[in-house]
Amino acid sequence: MTALPRETPAPDQTRWLARRRWARAGWLYAFMLLMSFFFLGPFLMGVLSSLKDDPNEYPPRLVIPQLSGAPVRQAYALGVQGSGDGWSGGLRPGRPVTFEVRVASPPGAPQEAPAVALFPYQPVSLVATTRFAQARDFAQVRTEQVGQEGDVRRYRITVTSPALTRQSGDLVQAVLAAPAADGTLRATVGGRAVPVTLDTPEAQAQQFNLVASQPVELARVGEAYYLRGPTFVRTPLQVDVARGQSIVGSTLPPSDRQNFGRSFxxxxxxxxxLGYTFNNYRRAFDETVNPQTGRSLFFSWIFNSFLYAFLRVVTAILVCSLAGYALARLNFAGRAAVFFVAVLFVQMVPGQVNLVSNYVLLRDLGLLNLWGLWLNGAVALAGGTFLMRQFFEGLPRELEESAAIDGAGPATTFFRVMLPQVGPSLVALSITQFQGAWNDFFWPLVILRQNTDYTLTVGLSSFQGLYGGQGDYGLILAGAVLSALPVILIFVVFQRYFVDTGADSAVKG
Structure with missing residues (x-):
């Protein structure tokens, strides 16, 4: 039988088909971009807002000063002026800092210099901390005009925290310790408390504004330590101009604008x-420091979440793989009933139904802590057991038959033959268990009583209660971004393991 000749498409039809394929690919690509923006857009806006001084600004900006080159360079230079450290910043005794503003004074408007003052800024803290000394109580401010371009005048603002005592000697960073029994002032240097000398009337007058755990700078002369003055993490500044004038520029963009541009x-x-671009992230750790222990609660919350998630993952891998293999491969009396009652029925019952009974049991056992939280999660692995059972049932039985011919027992067959074949399912189980434990909120909120035992989700809820009422959402968003990063990183790293097993290729014929 002679085959009919295949009709060759015309050149115009070929080009039309090619354009149609490219159009379909383009529409599909555009749709995927739209979906990715729809799902990732809120997270990206949260990341940008967590870097802003004012996350509530409207309309929101995608280009922010905290990620712009010039403001970041200026922040680094100001940090070097104030403390010699362009990363951490701050203001140390005896170091002048120059800051410029440009003021527009059109004809007929007042021609006076702007009013400049340091204002107190004591952040709210989750822990009852002592109020540290403020830069306003120590630093001095001086304003001078340094130039004029038309109606715009340039003013230089110099902020200096004077040294209270000796100017010479080796400079040492220290923290004030609790006063000794005789009332003398002491500081912690290198892990040991040393006496501090106050040899001037200014220092003796200012000592009453300093409290224990206050960062200070000392001048060491031989074996003696002299207080130079406190060090400040931040230096808040307020600039106001008269009616008719306006501020048109400054070394750093303002954190807040008021009075139609007349108050920065x-x-x-x-x-x-760190204090400019990542200020909210630094605050998340600094404003949760317990003054008695010097340890950040935020670090404790992260450690507790990782520990809880790790224990949940290890327990799930051991219990779910063994139970899933037994329900899928081993023949024993009542296997179907066990699968129905212990797996399917448990998944049908919400965990809140057992809230009171589980809480009373853990309370009577003295386990209202992280270990009780792990124990509560260890008995709720029905979903993981069901997942592993389905994976094991999909493996060919020839693998077990070959192992039995070679003399392998049930334990050897499971650990050396069957378990390596379900690697992708173990990765999937680990990721789902880690994500569930990391994002778990209900049971940690019920069981955990001490703030040092909190997981990150419960700790962030306390952020919402303390900072949300004040509109300080930048710190809340910073905590939320830090909470989301581990889950995102783990999924990105391990997603390549979500592939089919090689079990089918292990059997020939």
Whole structure:
């Protein structure tokens, strides 16, 4: 039988088909971009807002000063001026900091210099901390005009925290210790408390504004330590001009604008890069420091979440793989009933139904802590057991028959033959268990009583209660971004393991 000749498409039809294929690919690509923006857009806006001084600004901006080159360089330079450290910033005794503003004074408007003052800024803290000394109580401010271009005048603002005592000697960073029994002032240097000398009337007068755990700078002369003055993490500055004038520029963009551009507030004019770009992230750790232990609660919450998630993952891998293999491969009396009652029925019952009974049991056992939380999660692995059972049932039985011919027992067959074949399912189980434990909120909120035992989700809820009422959403968003990063990183790293097993190729014929 002679085959009919295949009709060759015309050149115009070929080009039309090619354009149609490219159009379909383009529409599909555009749709995927739209979906990715729809799902990732809120997260990206949260990341940008967590870097802003004012996350509530409207309309929101995608280009922010905290990620712009010139403001970041200025923040680094101001940090070097204030403390010698362009990353952490701050203001140390005896170091002048220069800051410029440009004021527009059109004809007929007042021609006076702007009013400049340091204002107190004591952040709210989750822990009852002592109020540290403020830069306003120590630093001095001086304003001078340094130039004029038309109606715009340039003013230089110099902020200096004077040294209270000796100017010479080796400079040492220290923290004030609790006063000794005789009332003498002491500081912690290198892990040991040393006596501090106050040899001037200014220092003796200012000592009453300093409290234990206050960062200070000492001048060491031989074996003696002299207090030079406190060090400040931030230097808040307020600039106001008269009616008719306006502020048209400054070394750093303002944190807040008021009075139609006549009042600029800067939360920190010695920020450094960490205090400018990542200020909210630094606050998440600094404003949860327990003054008695010196340990950040935020670090404790992260450690508790990782520990809880690790225990949940290890327990799930051991229990779910063994139970899933037994329900899928081993023949024993009542296997179907066990699968129905212990797996399917447990998944049908919400965990809140057992809230009171589980809480009373853990309370009577003295396990209202992280270990009780793990124990509560260890008995709720029905979903993981069902997942592993389905994976094991999909493996060919020839693998077990070959192992039995070679003399392998049930334990050897499971650990050396069957378990390596379900690697992708173990990865999937680990990721789902880690994500569930990391994001778990209900049971940690019920069981955990001490703030040092909190997981990150419960700790962030306390952020919402304390900072949300004040509109300080930048710190809340910073905590939320830090909470989301581990889950995102784990999924990105391990997603390549979500592939089919090689079990089918292990059997020939």
């Amino acid at each position: 507030a800067f939360r920190n004019v010695t920020p450094g890069i």
